[in-house]
Amino acid sequence: MLPGSDTNWHLFFQRLSEEIESAKDSKKRIAVFVVDIVFFHIYNIKFGFERGEEIVADTINRLDENLNRVQAIERLSPHQIGIVISDVAVPELLHLGAEKIIDSLANPLVIGDDEIPVDVAVGVALYPDHGHKAENLLGGAFASLESARRQNTGYGIASTSGNHDGSDSWELENDLKQALEEDRLLLNYQPKVDLSTGNTFSFEALMRWKHINDEYVSPASFIPLAETSYLIYDLTEWCINTALREMAEPLQNNGDLSVAINLSANIIYDPSIITTVKSALEIWGVNPEQLILEVTESALMKNQELCFRNLQLLRDTGAKISIDDFGTGYSSLAYFKTIPADELKIDQSFIRSMASNSDDSKIVDSIINLSHKFGLKVVAEGVEDVETLNLVSDMGCDAAQGYYISRPLDFTLFEEWLANK
Ligand code: C2E
Ligand code: MG
Numbered sequence: 001m002l003p004g005s006d007t008n009w010h011l012f013f014q015r016l017s018e019e020i021e022s023a024k025d026s027k028k029r030i031a032v033f034v035v036d037i038v039f040f041h042i043y044n045i046k047f048g049f050e051r052g053e054e055i056v057a058d059t060i061n062r063l064d065e066n067l068n069r070v071q072a073i074e075r076l077s078p079h080q081i082g083i084v085i086s087d088v089a090v091p092e093l094l095h096l097g098a099e100k101i102i103d104s105l106a107n108p109l110v111i112g113d114d115e116i117p118v119d120v121a122v123g124v125a126l127y128p129d130h131g132h133k134a135e136n137l138l139g140g141a142f143a144s145l146e147s148a149r150r151q152n153t154g155y156g157i158a159s160t161s162g163n164h165d166g167s168d169s170w171e172l173e174n175d176l177k178q179a180l181e182e183d184r185l186l187l188n189y190q191p192k193v194d195l196s197t198g199n200t201f202s203f204e205a206l207m208r209w210k211h212i213n214d215e216y217v218s219p220a221s222f223i224p225l226a227e228t229s230y231l232i233y234d235l236t237e238w239c240i241n242t243a244l245r246e247m248a249e250p251l252q253n254n255g256d257l258s259v260a261i262n263l264s265a266n267i268i269y270d271p272s273i274i275t276t277v278k279s280a281l282e283i284w285g286v287n288p289e290q291l292i293l294e295v296t297e298s299a300l301m302k303n304q305e306l307c308f309r310n311l312q313l314l315r316d317t318g319a320k321i322s323i324d325d326f327g328t329g330y331s332s333l334a335y336f337k338t339i340p341a342d343e344l345k346i347d348q349s350f351i352r353s354m355a356s357n358s359d360d361s362k363i364v365d366s367i368i369n370l371s372h373k374f375g376l377k378v379v380a381e382g383v384e385d386v387e388t389l390n391l392v393s394d395m396g397c398d399a400a401q402g403y404y405i406s407r408p409l410d411f412t413l414f415e416e417w418l419a420n421k
């Protein structure tokens with residue numbers, strides 16, 4: 001049989017389109033993985049075409065056996081396999097899925113006396129987050145496969161803001177670059193309130209982009225885009241320096257107050273962040289203990305050892321570390337023992353539904369207890385009503401943040417809030 005004569009791109013495309021149609025009604029997410037057998041051409045040269053074909057067949061079997069909820073698995077090209085997985089509960093599971101694919105092929109394939117290692121690269125895109133049509137999702141999965149191969153990262157995930165439905169993310173990136181140069185970015189500040197005293201002890205700096213027509217674009221849509229390029233480094237530097245410049249005086253006048261800044265996942269893996277933070281603290285004359293650096297829980301999982309090392313170095317500057325969006329990252333509880341952090345923020349998704357969902361309420365209660373055992377201060381984020389505020393307060397949560405207390409404030413409103421705090 002000639003290599004790749006059983007490729008079935010059309011069938012795969014059709015199956016993916018059908019899955020998308022049914023996901024539209026059920027409002028469920030589906031993932032498209034593209035698995036590339038990296039040394040396929042070398043196997044063919046070294047072992048002959050027949051062996052090459054056996055390797056692909058074995059890879060498909062192993063993937064089919066090891067993955068759950070596989071709706072379609074087909075050979076897309078001689079060395080590429082497409083997989084559709086249904087019912088993906090949250091985007092974070094894409095990491096686990098890609099790792100599972102790589103893990104399930106970790107043992108070399110044994111054919112006769114030969115032990116053949118099967119190296120793969122994986123690209124993945126999620127419906128509806130990264131596109132609404134089969135061609136766009138496949139485009140996203142192939143683009144992330146390409147970047148995983150180029151950067152040798154094993155797998156790549158399509159970016160949320162680089163939605164592949166034909167929106168021009170390149171244009172958006174240029175607009176954002178221009179906004180940075182033209183000073184059209186600003187910070188809002190949202191108070192975090194101590195639940196035992198009712199006092200505001202900290203403000204979280206949240207970036208705002210004043211776009212064309214004076215519309216504000218949410219950081220939730222442009223930060224992930226910036227994270228796909230070097231722009232995130234410029235944005236981070238801008239944010240740290242702007243927050244410390246604006247807050248220097250209020251912090252000096254209120255010794256028990258702090259400012260919290262969000263750091264993206266790729267930023268904490270780059271050691272130069274430590275110098276950026278140190279020099280900004282020095283330039284603006286801010287006491288390091290009045291700075292909190294928020295890092296999302298999912299960011300910790302890429303490489304825990306390296307991440308913890310950099311977090312510890314950041315902590316050594318005197319700044320405090322807060323784990324943001326806790327509960328969505330699926331990290332092991334074992335890391336509580338060693339995590340170099342001071343504060344933990346329970347993700348809004350649990351807080352917002354806890355009044356109506358007793359399971360979420362139990363989760364929040366357990367997170368609070370566990371965090372306290374390990375000496376972490378706990379903040380409930382996304383508190384939108386008094387009922388939830390009372391619930392988290394009764395559970396012994398230390399602090400709260402959310403629309404019920406205050407929306408993020410522009411600088412004038414922030415000053416007013418501070419005067420009345
Ligand atoms: P985050 O750090 O978890 O920030 C909290 C987000 O929840 C903010 O959205 C805030 O406005 C919103 N929020 C606060 N209370 C409530 C509430 O009661 N209900 C609801 N529905 N939402 C609430 P925002 O400002 O759009 O920021 C979204 C995310 O963007 C942030 O999530 C953070 O991850 C990221 N981000 C914001 N500013 C920066 C920045 O300067 N640098 C980096 N790297 N990321 C940033
Ligand atoms: Mg945050």
Ligand code: MG
Pocket residue numbers: 324325345347348381
């Ligand atoms: Mg958060």
